Amino acid sequence: MADAPQGMTTPQGGRITVSVDAMGGDEGPAAVIAGCALSAARNDRIAFILHGDEAALTPLLAEFASLRGITRIVHSPDVVSMDDKPANVMRHGRATSMWACLSAVQDGAAQAAVSCGNTGALMAVSMLRLRKLRGVHRPAIACLWPSRGRSGFNTMLDVGADVRADEESLLQYALMGAAYYRNAFDAPRPRVGLLNVGTEEHKGRAEIKEAARLIADAAAIGRYDFVGFVEGNDLPAEHVDVIVTDGFTGNIALKTAEGTAKLIGERMRAELTATLWSRLSAGLASGPLRRFKRSMDPRRMNGGVFLGLNGTVVKSHGSADATGVSAAIKLAFRLAESRFQERMADRLAKVADGLHQQTLDEANPPDAADDEPGEAKA
Amino acid sequence: MADAPQGMTTPQGGRITVSVDAMGGDEGPAAVIAGCALSAARNDRIAFILHGDEAALTPLLAEFASLRGITRIVHSPDVVSMDDKPANVMRHGRATSMWACLSAVQDGAAQAAVSCGNTGALMAVSMLRLRKLRGVHRPAIACLWPSRGRSGFNTMLDVGADVRADEESLLQYALMGAAYYRNAFDAPRPRVGLLNVGTEEHKGRAEIKEAARLIADAAAIGRYDFVGFVEGNDLPAEHVDVIVTDGFTGNIALKTAEGTAKLIGERMRAELTATLWSRLSAGLASGPLRRFKRSMDPRRMNGGVFLGLNGTVVKSHGSADATGVSAAIKLAFRLAESRFQERMADRLAKVADGLHQQTLDEANPPDAADDEPGEAKA
Numbered sequence: 001m002a003d004a005p006q007g008m009t010t011p012q013g014g015r016i017t018v019s020v021d022a023m024g025g026d027e028g029p030a031a032v033i034a035g036c037a038l039s040a041a042r043n044d045r046i047a048f049i050l051h052g053d054e055a056a057l058t059p060l061l062a063e064f065a066s067l068r069g070i071t072r073i074v075h076s077p078d079v080v081s082m083d084d085k086p087a088n089v090m091r092h093g094r095a096t097s098m099w100a101c102l103s104a105v106q107d108g109a110a111q112a113a114v115s116c117g118n119t120g121a122l123m124a125v126s127m128l129r130l131r132k133l134r135g136v137h138r139p140a141i142a143c144l145w146p147s148r149g150r151s152g153f154n155t156m157l158d159v160g161a162d163v164r165a166d167e168e169s170l171l172q173y174a175l176m177g178a179a180y181y182r183n184a185f186d187a188p189r190p191r192v193g194l195l196n197v198g199t200e201e202h203k204g205r206a207e208i209k210e211a212a213r214l215i216a217d218a219a220a221i222g223r224y225d226f227v228g229f230v231e232g233n234d235l236p237a238e239h240v241d242v243i244v245t246d247g248f249t250g251n252i253a254l255k256t257a258e259g260t261a262k263l264i265g266e267r268m269r270a271e272l273t274a275t276l277w278s279r280l281s282a283g284l285a286s287g288p289l290r291r292f293k294r295s296m297d298p299r300r301m302n303g304g305v306f307l308g309l310n311g312t313v314v315k316s317h318g319s320a321d322a323t324g325v326s327a328a329i330k331l332a333f334r335l336a337e338s339r340f341q342e343r344m345a346d347r348l349a350k351v352a353d354g355l356h357q358q359t360l361d362e363a364n365p366p367d368a369a370d371d372e373p374g375e376a377k378a
Numbered sequence: 379m380a381d382a383p384q385g386m387t388t389p390q391g392g393r394i395t396v397s398v399d400a401m402g403g404d405e406g407p408a409a410v411i412a413g414c415a416l417s418a419a420r421n422d423r424i425a426f427i428l429h430g431d432e433a434a435l436t437p438l439l440a441e442f443a444s445l446r447g448i449t450r451i452v453h454s455p456d457v458v459s460m461d462d463k464p465a466n467v468m469r470h471g472r473a474t475s476m477w478a479c480l481s482a483v484q485d486g487a488a489q490a491a492v493s494c495g496n497t498g499a500l501m502a503v504s505m506l507r508l509r510k511l512r513g514v515h516r517p518a519i520a521c522l523w524p525s526r527g528r529s530g531f532n533t534m535l536d537v538g539a540d541v542r543a544d545e546e547s548l549l550q551y552a553l554m555g556a557a558y559y560r561n562a563f564d565a566p567r568p569r570v571g572l573l574n575v576g577t578e579e580h581k582g583r584a585e586i587k588e589a590a591r592l593i594a595d596a597a598a599i600g601r602y603d604f605v606g607f608v609e610g611n612d613l614p615a616e617h618v619d620v621i622v623t624d625g626f627t628g629n630i631a632l633k634t635a636e637g638t639a640k641l642i643g644e645r646m647r648a649e650l651t652a653t654l655w656s657r658l659s660a661g662l663a664s665g666p667l668r669r670f671k672r673s674m675d676p677r678r679m680n681g682g683v684f685l686g687l688n689g690t691v692v693k694s695h696g697s698a699d700a701t702g703v704s705a706a707i708k709l710a711f712r713l714a715e716s717r718f719q720e721r722m723a724d725r726l727a728k729v730a731d732g733l734h735q736q737t738l739d740e741a742n743p744p745d746a747a748d749d750e751p752g753e754a755k756a
Contacts, residue, residue: 146641204541205542232636236637249627252623252630256611256635257610267670274669288650
């Protein structure tokens with residue numbers, strides 16, 4: 001198997017190894033390691049490499065029996081902080097746990113990487129270490145969204161890798177998002193929608209109308225159904241699985257939803273604890289209220305997947321606790337196991353070749369084939 | 379007062395007349411007239427002109443004693459439907475209730491207009507009948523947002539008048555939004571934030587960084603404080619009152635928040651009615667749950683204000699009931715009463731003159747003043 005793609009080799013013993021940046025999150029390595037332990041307790045086909053300060057990690061690791069024998073610590077002296085500029089980390093970050101975490105995927109020691117660290121730095125180092133997939137203009141970050149649909153989740157991308165996206169990038173997001181959703185949720189033919197300010201064909205910016213045409217044309221190669229434009233209130237809708245947008249709009253939609261849910265939660269708590277009677281009656285209703293809270297638990301939605309790289313990278317929320325980290329690890333495991341990267345790379349290359357051919361055809365229409373070069377000029 | 383600006387004359391008897399498109403909403407004229415009656419019962423300085431089918435409106439009007447003597451019906455045979463294209467309404471819509479509703483503001487019979495109708499058509503006809511304020515590139519639509527702040531509301535603009543906005547348009551939105559917020563909520567010095575994907579200065583698109591500079595520079599003339607970049611989760615924040623963004627992003631943020639709130643409401647209802655015990659306990663907690671629902675009631679937030687026109691136009695939600703229509707009417711009344719349009723127009727003109735002067739200075743820097751025309755060229 002000397003020619004297997006990097007990061008795609010199946011490890012010995014049939015286990016899939018997840019490379020974990022143990023130092024990245026706001027909650028420190030204890031939460032990260034507890035998340036690994038939660039995953040290990042539920043999944044007997046997983047193994048871990050933990051990157052970080054060995055002296056800090058060793059005693060934490062010893063606390064979890066479920067991690068024994070399947071976890072290896074690799075010492076990294078430095079840590080990327082939340083304020084570090086991505087360009088700085090690219091230049092001076094070789095000794096950080098984030099860098100080592102991605103290197104383990106690059107050299108094939110692990111099949112996926114998970115970090116709770118600084119998103120910008122993680123994307124920059126991921127691009128440096130893993131490189132973009134052939135034909136990808138820009139990697140994208142895909143997030144999960146609570147949905148009324150069968151799987152309970154929709155995905156939206158890009159949510160912040162790049163603040164601009166032209167029509168070809170939006171097409172690539174459709175292809176990558178469909179491949180991701182298919183493998184994460186066993187959905188053979190995901191439904192792709194393009195985020196816009198209205199569902200009518202004439203609505204929105206020019207590049208979005210053009211992207212709609214490209215995405216519709218590539219549906220057969222990409223093995224998805226294109227449902228056309230969707231609006232902000234359709235993000236949890238049942239009739240769509242993958243929502244495509246540029247990283248500026250996607251980031252603002254994601255944070256707007258988080259902010260709205262937080263405000264609603266605060267107001268509900270305030271009313272349910274306002275008076276003694278409120279507290280008593282809320283106590284009696286605690287069963288359904290707890291189930292409601294669980295159904296909306298943002299920790300279940302944790303995990304921004306970086307798409308378009310030679311390797312699987314999952315960004316866990318900076319403030320994730322053990323449950324959140326475990327959700328991100330589960331996602332990384334599932335994607336690594338599905339080996340969808342290779343098939344996605346094939347589809348991207350096919351569509352890119354098609355677009356390139358079309359551009360050549362447009363530049364040299366058949367009628368103009370006999371023209372002498374330069375003849376059109378005076 | 380022959381030279382008072384159109385639409386700004388105070389009517390006889392000290393009442394402010396609101397021109398209402400009675401035919402626009404999904405709920406039909408009964409909901410609109412009931413909304414007028416709610417407002418009239420609480421406000422003894424309001425009067426109405428109702429536009430629509432006289433035969434349909436007359437019996438509905440007779441049901442409300444509070445509207446007697448302060449309401450006049452003006453017959454319009456046609457209605458703009460939700461599917462009508464704006465360009466079509468501009469060409470063939472003269473006999474519609476929407477057109478007549480705006481004409482009443484244009485000819486000074488009313489001081490503000492309210493419609494539940496088709497947003498695109500309402501904006502198109504508003505621009506045609508009322509014309510843009512001097513110096514305004516593009517009118518904007520401002521919406522209300524539930525907030526943790528003192529007034530309970532933030533405002534965001536543009537939420538869909540225009541899918542693009544350059545840096546000068548974003549500056550105008552800041553000036554118009556601050557003027558609106560000041561007068562709607564008695565806030566002498568509103569705090570303006572610019573929506574972006576991060577709060578750090580280096581984040582975001584080029585036109586947004588440039589807009590931040592322009593908005594900061596115009597703070598003294600615009601009588602606002604600029605708080606810099608804000609993110610999607612800051613839309614309900616206490617540290618900002620006016621959130622500036624382009625109409626594409628604003629529309630998607632608004633609808634994302636609506637969709638999120640709706641999903642949360644559905645899930646809460648589902649859990650609270652799942653079993654007999656859930657229903658019983660939810661019944662006991664009905665007081666706090668009802669207060670919670672009221673505090674998040676989207677009807678209180680009803681009313682998209684069109685800014686940048688020679689006249690006050692409030693777009694009520696198409697599905698608004700009487701309570702929602704009454705909230706939109708209250709907003710229209712308050713803005714008409716404050717006569718803020720004139721002062722806003724002055725500030726816009728001052729800032730536009732300043733920008734124009736700056737452009738001239740940059741084109742002819744003092745050092746180059748003695749250069750012969752064309753000398754710089756070969």
